[in-house]
Amino acid sequence: MSTGSAPSDPEDDEIFNRRTSTNVRKTTHLNSRRYLDKDLEDEGVDRRIQQERSKPPKAHQKDSRQSQRNAANARERARMRVLSKAFSRLKTSLPWVPADTKLSKLDTLRLASSYISHLRQILQEDRLENSFAHPVSLTWPFMSTARSEEDISSTVRLCGATA
DNA sequence: TAGGCCATCTGGTCCT
DNA sequence: AGGACCAGATGGCCTA
Numbered sequence: 001m002s003t004g005s006a007p008s009d010p011e012d013d014e015i016f017n018r019r020t021s022t023n024v025r026k027t028t029h030l031n032s033r034r035y036l037d038k039d040l041e042d043e044g045v046d047r048r049i050q051q052e053r054s055k056p057p058k059a060h061q062k063d064s065r066q067s068q069r070n071a072a073n074a075r076e077r078a079r080m081r082v083l084s085k086a087f088s089r090l091k092t093s094l095p096w097v098p099a100d101t102k103l104s105k106l107d108t109l110r111l112a113s114s115y116i117s118h119l120r121q122i123l124q125e126d127r128l129e130n131s132f133a134h135p136v137s138l139t140w141p142f143m144s145t146a147r148s149e150e151d152i153s154s155t156v157r158l159c160g161a162t163a
Numbered sequence: 164t165a166g167g168c169c170a171t172c173t174g175g176t177c178c179t
Numbered sequence: 180a181g182g183a184c185c186a187g188a189t190g191g192c193c194t195a
Contacts, residue, residue, distance in 0.1 A: 073172060
């Protein structure tokens with residue numbers, strides 16, 4: 001899998017990082033500086049360990065739940081970042097869209113959808129001109145095989161026509 | 164300044 | 180049990 005290793009647009013990264021830093025600031029604000037304070041307390045680690053040991057079981061449970069939540073948040077951030085990168089890559093694969101064009105995720109999906117419809121139309125016109133089957137056809141998940149007419153119609157049925 | 168877009172957090176649900 | 184996925188809520192940034 002190439003997840004996360006795709007070349008990314010430096011400009012997108014810059015925007016993402018800027019947003020990320022502001023949102024982290026927002027988060028620390030929302031959570032009453034919970035995370036920031038934790039980072040600033042490095043020198044008090046020993047004291048904290050002693051306090052942990054003297055905590056009642058309920059407090060341990062609470063801390064455990066919180067650390068699990070933090071881990072889940074981090075995973076969610078990573079997941080959403082992968083999603084955003086995929087949108088960026090999809091955007092760059094769209095023709096007629098200059099690299100510096102601002103496209104929302106919704107716009108990107110709509111344009112990609114109409115581009116696929118356009119390509120499908122070209123493919124069908126080409127098949128009408130040549131009576132033999134097209135040598136290359138794409139099927140989910142991205143296999144390149146020759147196939148019959150009914151296969152294509154089923155794909156069209158699955159994807160639907162978008163305009 | 165309102166509205167659109169986005170990243171993040173969070174709790175719920177499903178799956179392994 | 181833990182991770183992935185999802186949707187709702189929230190607040191910051193940007194633009195018309």
